[in-house]
Amino acid sequence: MAVAVGRVRAGPVVVGTASRLTRVPVVLTRRTVRLLWPTGRSVVAAVLDRVVPLLVEQVVRRLALTTLVTRYVDLDRVVAAVDLDAAAMRLDIDAVVGRADVDAVVRRVDLEAVLARVDVDAIVARVDVDEVVQRVDVDAVLDRVDLTTVVLERLDLDVVLQAVLDRLDLAALTADVMEAVDLPEIIRSSTGSVASETVRGARMQGIAADEAISRLRSRLRSRRAEPPARGLPAQGAPSG
Amino acid sequence: MATEGVPSLPREARPYQGQSAGVATRSVAAGIDALVVLGVLVLGYAVVAGVRLVIAPLSFRPPDPSWWFTVTSGFVVLMVYLGASWAATGRSYGDHVMGLRVVEARGGRLGVVRSLVRALACAAVPVGLLWCAVSPENRSLQDLVLRTRVVYDWRPRAVTTRP
Numbered sequence: 299m300a301v302a303v304g305r306v307r308a309g310p311v312v313v314g315t316a317s318r319l320t321r322v323p324v325v326l327t328r329r330t331v332r333l334l335w336p337t338g339r340s341v342v343a344a345v346l347d348r349v350v351p352l353l354v355e356q357v358v359r360r361l362a363l364t365t366l367v368t369r370y371v372d373l374d375r376v377v378a379a380v381d382l383d384a385a386a387m388r389l390d391i392d393a394v395v396g397r398a399d400v401d402a403v404v405r406r407v408d409l410e411a412v413l414a415r416v417d418v419d420a421i422v423a424r425v426d427v428d429e430v431v432q433r434v435d436v437d438a439v440l441d442r443v444d445l446t447t448v449v450l451e452r453l454d455l456d457v458v459l460q461a462v463l464d465r466l467d468l469a470a471l472t473a474d475v476m477e478a479v480d481l482p483e484i485i486r487s488s489t490g491s492v493a494s495e496t497v498r499g500a501r502m503q504g505i506a507a508d509e510a511i512s513r514l515r516s517r518l519r520s521r522r523a524e525p526p527a528r529g530l531p532a533q534g535a536p537s538g
Numbered sequence: 539m540a541t542e543g544v545p546s547l548p549r550e551a552r553p554y555q556g557q558s559a560g561v562a563t564r565s566v567a568a569g570i571d572a573l574v575v576l577g578v579l580v581l582g583y584a585v586v587a588g589v590r591l592v593i594a595p596l597s598f599r600p601p602d603p604s605w606w607f608t609v610t611s612g613f614v615v616l617m618v619y620l621g622a623s624w625a626a627t628g629r630s631y632g633d634h635v636m637g638l639r640v641v642e643a644r645g646g647r648l649g650v651v652r653s654l655v656r657a658l659a660c661a662a663v664p665v666g667l668l669w670c671a672v673s674p675e676n677r678s679l680q681d682l683v684l685r686t687r688v689v690y691d692w693r694p695r696a697v698t699t700r701p
Contacts, residue, residue: 432654498548500566501637505551505690511671519674 547692551637554690555646558677561670563636564688568660568667570632575616582611613661621657625650629691639691647685655683 367373449455547555563598583601589599603611611697623630628639628647640656648656659680666679673682681687 371553497635500553500635501563501692502548502551502635504559504563505554507562508676511560511562512676515671515674 551692555692556689558674558675559638559688559690563638563666564670567632567636567638570635571630574631575612575619578615581610616661617657620660622653624648625653637690637692638688640686640688643685643687652684656680656686
């Protein structure tokens with residue numbers, strides 16, 4: 299049965315449907331309407347409360363609301379109309395964070411899955427390594443590292459030494475050293491005894507003394523061999 | 539030997555090798571040889587005294603050799619010592635210390651006879667060494683008579699001499 303409720307007017311009002319059998323309009327007087335109005339209004343409200351949710355549920359169930367919203371609603375305009383800054387300003391982040399159980403959140407995160415999805419190579423490729431290295435205080439880092447211990451414990455010194463020896467041309471190196479070193483001097487100093495510095499000095503002094511005597515002898519000989527000076531008569535020469 | 543052919547001489551001494559040595563160096567060498575002979579005589583004296591002491595300790599008295607015996611012994615020791623040294627290596631210990639070598643006129647080593655004769659001449663007339671100071675070729679009287687020379691030679695082996 300359909301019910302239509304109209305305004306209460308001065309004259310007789312047709313407020314209901316007629317029976318299919320009689321089709322006789324029910325004519326209500328103004329007084330009757332006044333008496334029945336509160337009751338009918340309550341009845342109608344109760345009926346609506348029952349019927350409308352059922353109807354809406356049935357309608358919504360049959361509609362693809364997401365499709366309709368994405369098709370007919372301009373979400374960008376909606377979002378643009380929202381003052382996100384003001385909303386953010388009104389947020390009490392401390393309170394939000396305080397209420398959040400971060401540990402529980404972290405426990406529920408599958409970090410390995412997250413890391414597996416991260417392209418580390420791409421991230422590293424975007425890093426300016428030179429700039430990073432320039433900002434590193436290498437001296438300070440080295441001061442904090444016990445390099446001797448690191449070398450002794452982490453390095454296989456035998457392998458390193460073998461590699462160094464493989465790269466060295468020992469024959470050429472030895473030849474260079476032999477050229478640079480005064481080998482005769484070393485032999486002299488190592489043989490000791492007669493070839494010691496004292497004996498060497500005595501010998502050199504002896505040679506110097508011999509030369510001095512030889513020069514003196516030559517000077518005396520040259521004076522004896524000098525011819526008499528011109529203009530002076532030779533000794534014993536006849537005069538006149 | 540690995541050092542074969544490597545000169546073991548100081549650079550400043552190399553030009554003098556093979557040249558005739560002067561009177562100063564030779565006098566020092568002769569003085570060293572005199573000390574060697576003196577040491578041998580003292581050693582001989584000690585040996586004789588020791589033997590005497592062992593044989594007759596009660597009647598032991600230190601030997602008192604005569605002047606004649608001492609001079610003769612010194613002369614003989616000096617001659618044998620110098621002659622043997624020059625014949626064997628061309629140098630006595632004094633020559634060895636001062637880097638000298640006695641050679642013949644052409645630079646070769648002296649024979650035994652010439653070495654002994656030269657040693658006899660040196661022991662008999664030691665002042666003949668002083669003729670080196672006068673000789674232009676730094677030759678002593680013994681060198682002039684026996685046609686020998688004394689050269690600088692710091693090497694262990696003999697070198698070719700230069701007049």
